[in-house]
Amino acid sequence: MCEFKKTRRIAIGGKGITRIIGIGGDSPVSVQTMWKSSLIGADIQEIARILSELEMLGCDIVRFAVPDMESADILLRLAEITPMPLVADIHFDYRLALRCLDGNIAKIRINPGNIGSRERVKSVAGKARDTGTPIRIGVNSGSLPKDLQERIESVRRSAGDVLQARSAALTETAEREVAVFDELDFSDIIVSMKASSVGETIRSNREFASKHDIPLHLGVTEAGPVISGVVKSTIAFSRLLEDNIGATVRVSLSDSMENEVIAGREILAECGKRNGGVRIISCPRCGRNGFDVHSFVNRWQKKLLGLDKNITVAVMGCVVNGPGEGKHADIGITGAGDTVIVFRKGKTVRTIRVEPGDTAGVDAVFEEELGLL
Ligand code: SF4
Secondary structure, eight states: OOOSOOOOOEEEEOSTTOOEEEESTTSOOEEEEEOOSOSTTOOHHHHHHHHHHHHHHTOOEEEEEOOSHHHHHHHHHHHTTOOSOEEEEOOSOHHHHHHHTTTTOSEEEEOHHHHOSHHHHHHHHHHHHHHTOOEEEEEEGGGOOHHHHHHHHHHHHTTOOHHHHHHHHHHHHHHHHHHHHHHTTOOOEEEEEEOSSHHHHHHHHHHHHTTOOOOBEEOOTTOOSHHHHHHHHHHHHHHHHHTTOOSEEEOOOSSOHHHHHHHHHHHHHHTTSOOOSOEEEEOOOOTTOOSOHHHHHHHHHHHHHTSSOOOEEEEOSOTTTHHHHTTTOSEEEEEETTEEEEEETTEEEEEEEOOTTOHHHHHHHHHHHHHTO
């Protein structure tokens, strides 16, 4: 039996045109990303367009850094024109949180520890309660309280279990922050404990989840470029999700928001936490290839993942093995030399001749066949 508590459900969004997303309880695990540049000087119509593309890829929530009042004002204007739930990420200045709470912001991310006096935290919690806005407490291993850092150092000096000490410190930091909100009788909270180490992330989240019913936002911080970031996040999330720990996830990458979202949704799908949508299977390609799998996948990945269909698409490198290996796919494509073959459930439905390098011709045929599904 699972030793971890079922979490409370926190509803975010739901103001103005924003969609409501449940975090925790029986809600599906959601996927988040974070906007990667400053809001100042940005075209908010263009941001809204990109947000709707991210939504098509499977993104449920997007967070924005709010380092100053100008950014807060722009975020409020953006929240008026997009249904995407927006999260304001705030450090140090509680007045930025108060300003964001004036508008259609779905969630605030703060740490009471860096917001300052109890009175300031109280004023943010009070206004969040009035506006029905949840707060995420985001704790990072890089900014632990001084006494806990000293405790870790003393474990290190005595050659003790530093990983255990670090993960316990991360959990304790989160619990201290939660206690601040408990005292204020504010329970609309979500917690994240992020470390750049997979082991620390797993241990601290497990420890927290064994004691609290607060929904957890999972993330490995400073995870790195695509390959290392996806590997770290996959290991950490899958081990936690297996125990039903984690209500929302963000794969942090030194890469695009699109890839963060795609990685998040793929992890959830493989962990059985997300059903439906398009699944792409494609062969790695080898010396038998007669069809440029890599180029086709690069051209089609985002478009396919953005489709509102529940299908499997196979992209295979050769006619010898391709249709057979992709026989469970609803539609597949492969080829040999100047011939391109489209198949369904392993059976050829279309064979066409294309000039070498005529990717537009290949795409047009595939698009046509896809439209018939
Ligand atoms: S499908 Fe064909 S090209 Fe692709 S890996 Fe298998 S044998 Fe090689």
